[in-house]
Amino acid sequence: MLLSRSYGAWLVLFLLISPxxxxxxxxxxxxxxxxxxxxxxxxxxxxxxxxxxxxxKHAFPHDELKPLTKSFTDSLSELGNLKLxxxxxxxxxxxxxxxxxLSSLVIMGNNTEFERAVTWLSENLTFNIDARINLFECxxxxxxxxxxxHILATDSTNRLVQGCYKNQLLNLAEDLxxxxxxxxxxxxxxxxxxxxxxYGVMEDETPETSTSGCGSLILEMGALSRLTGDPRYESAALxxxxxxxxxxxxxxxxxxxxxxxxGEWIEYSSGIGAGVDSFYEYLCKAYILFGKEDYWRMFHxxxxxxxxxxxxxxxxxxxxxxxxxxxYWQLTSLQAFWPxxxxxxxxxxxxxxxxxxxxxxxxxxxxxxxxxxLDHQMLHPTEKYYPLRPELAESxxxxxxxxxDPWYIQVGESIVNSLNLYTKVKGGFASxxxxxxxxxxxxxHSFFLAETCKYLYxxxxxxxxxxxxxxxxxEGHPLPILSSWHERLPAAYIPTNWTYAKSEQQTRRAxxxxxxxxxxxxxxxxxxxxxxxxxxxIPDSRADHRCFGDEECGIDSSTCRRRxxxxxxxxxxxIQ
Numbered sequence: 001m002l003l004s005r006s007y008g009a010w011l012v013l014f015l016l017i018s019p020x021x022x023x024x025x026x027x028x029x030x031x032x033x034x035x036x037x038x039x040x041x042x043x044x045x046x047x048x049x050x051x052x053x054x055x056x057k058h059a060f061p062h063d064e065l066k067p068l069t070k071s072f073t074d075s076l077s078e079l080g081n082l083k084l085x086x087x088x089x090x091x092x093x094x095x096x097x098x099x100x101x102l103s104s105l106v107i108m109g110n111n112t113e114f115e116r117a118v119t120w121l122s123e124n125l126t127f128n129i130d131a132r133i134n135l136f137e138c139x140x141x142x143x144x145x146x147x148x149x150h151i152l153a154t155d156s157t158n159r160l161v162q163g164c165y166k167n168q169l170l171n172l173a174e175d176l177x178x179x180x181x182x183x184x185x186x187x188x189x190x191x192x193x194x195x196x197x198x199y200g201v202m203e204d205e206t207p208e209t210s211t212s213g214c215g216s217l218i219l220e221m222g223a224l225s226r227l228t229g230d231p232r233y234e235s236a237a238l239x240x241x242x243x244x245x246x247x248x249x250x251x252x253x254x255x256x257x258x259x260x261x262x263g264e265w266i267e268y269s270s271g272i273g274a275g276v277d278s279f280y281e282y283l284c285k286a287y288i289l290f291g292k293e294d295y296w297r298m299f300h301x302x303x304x305x306x307x308x309x310x311x312x313x314x315x316x317x318x319x320x321x322x323x324x325x326x327x328y329w330q331l332t333s334l335q336a337f338w339p340x341x342x343x344x345x346x347x348x349x350x351x352x353x354x355x356x357x358x359x360x361x362x363x364x365x366x367x368x369x370x371x372x373x374l375d376h377q378m379l380h381p382t383e384k385y386y387p388l389r390p391e392l393a394e395s396x397x398x399x400x401x402x403x404x405d406p407w408y409i410q411v412g413e414s415i416v417n418s419l420n421l422y423t424k425v426k427g428g429f430a431s432x433x434x435x436x437x438x439x440x441x442x443x444x445h446s447f448f449l450a451e452t453c454k455y456l457y458x459x460x461x462x463x464x465x466x467x468x469x470x471x472x473x474x475e476g477h478p479l480p481i482l483s484s485w486h487e488r489l490p491a492a493y494i495p496t497n498w499t500y501a502k503s504e505q506q507t508r509r510a511x512x513x514x515x516x517x518x519x520x521x522x523x524x525x526x527x528x529x530x531x532x533x534x535x536x537x538i539p540d541s542r543a544d545h546r547c548f549g550d551e552e553c554g555i556d557s558s559t560c561r562r563r564x565x566x567x568x569x570x571x572x573x574x575i576q
Contacts, residue, residue: 067428390451
């Protein structure tokens with residue numbers, strides 16, 4: 001008995017003086033996660049090249065790979081509906097997947113393949129073909145890919161052979177931009193959704209388009225104007241964006257589809273998913289890229305309206321733009337971009353909350369289905385597919401950049417493992433036709449290389465972003481933030497240096513949104529990460545929420561409503 005007590009005392013003493021034997025040190029944890037990230041980086045690199053090399057072998061120079069049959073599809077235009085022998089005589093393919101892969105090659109450090117691709121495109125790509133293309137898709141995929149690659153090709157750090165590049169990609173981008181302009185020749189300035197590259201808008205063209213289709217052109221066309229000095233591209237896109245914004249309801253909400261000739265809405269219900277998603281994204285990113293005050297005012301109003309009328313806890317339903325009343329309670333895979341956008345404006349808490357719900361759905365099915373009915377807790381009966389979409393990986397990358405929480409590394413690992421388990425085939429990566437059976441579909445979309453693989457790679461290795469300042473377009477193409485492109489650079493916002501907006505009566509604390517600045521998304525302090533202020537959230541003056549008057553209460557982060565001081569002296573949402 002005496003021996004047992006003595007042994008127990010020595011054990012307690014040992015534990016007290018030797019915690020290193022029980023828990024790993026911070027340096028050991030850092031080493032573990034660094035090794036994990038290197039391993040996952042190489043795993044993603046192999047995924048990218050498995051998809052890329054199969055495309056180059058079986059589908060190049062056509063648009064996209066069909067990995068199950070090891071063939072191709074020309075999906076960007078109506079050429080995809082024609083048989084091979086009926087293609088235009090001068091058609092060599094638009095090489096869509098090659099264009100989409102250019103910046104990914106640079107990010108992964110393969111400058112040799114990047115240079116080879118640039119040379120081929122410079123010598124072979126032409127847009128002088130009789131093809132009806134979708135303006136939005138061609139803008140974000142082809143024009144954005146060419147502009148981004150041009151900027152990377154002129155970056156001395158990419159070490160292209162001296163003198164081999166003479167702005168050929170920019171010349172191609174300008175040629176394509178000119179072919180877009182006839183689509184904007186409408187009574188409203190809102191562009192047609194479809195345009196023929198050779199003949200312009202066809203006589204019987206449909207006037208119906210989406211909010212994203214006519215409101216998500218400003219990054220690429222604005223960058224084209226800045227690079228060429230020709231203002232027509234940015235002016236056309238900005239006129240369309242302003243017209244679209246003028247069509248909003250009194251609630252600052254927009255619909256999903258509209259008529260470009262009459263300027264009337266066709267579908268009044270909308271949310272943050274398909275048909276509207278990139279409209280919100282481009283308002284925010286256009287302000288970051290160009291510094292124009294108009295973009296921030298529009299985004300500020302639109303963001304608060306989304307939080308007020310679409311948000312329900314961590315989810316976002318759809319609502320009627322006229323009344324704000326819920327119409328459809330459903331999750332769509334495209335909505336998963338939203339947490340990433342919230343990171344850009346500093347609404348980290350809301351971003352994390354929604355992201356965890358999207359990841360829960362991913363874990364439930366193995367991938368994320370195209371549409372999930374929240375009110376019935378079931379899959380949509382016909383939209384059960386997963387086309388290798390990047391949005392969850394994109395938001396995971398942004399949240400890890402903002403928090404450095406290793407949990408997001410684990411999320412990325414889960415995404416990578418699922419993609420390899422369910423979608424990898426001998427001929428590339430195939431889309432999932434039905435998430436309940438994991439039956440595959442014969443299509444490898446170009447955005448799998450442009451976005452999905454890119455964001456996963458950057459999650460595990462962000463060395464490309466060190467000492468650089470980029471935004472990514474909705475198709476994942478990096479554009480540099482340059483002072484020469486800015487009308488006015490936003491002031492730096494540091495969360496530890498609180499800013500106060502003063503008036504004669506009182507001092508009012510200000511948020512990142514009201515200050516109209518872009519908060520830093522990753523501010524390290526030792527091993528921790530400093531809190532980044534929410535976009536619409538203004539904290540109460542005191543951590544214990546005690547108050548003597550309403551001026552000491554902030555704005556609620558969930559509802560974006562102003563909090564008030566109760567008779568008991570506590571801040572809260574007391575006024576309904």
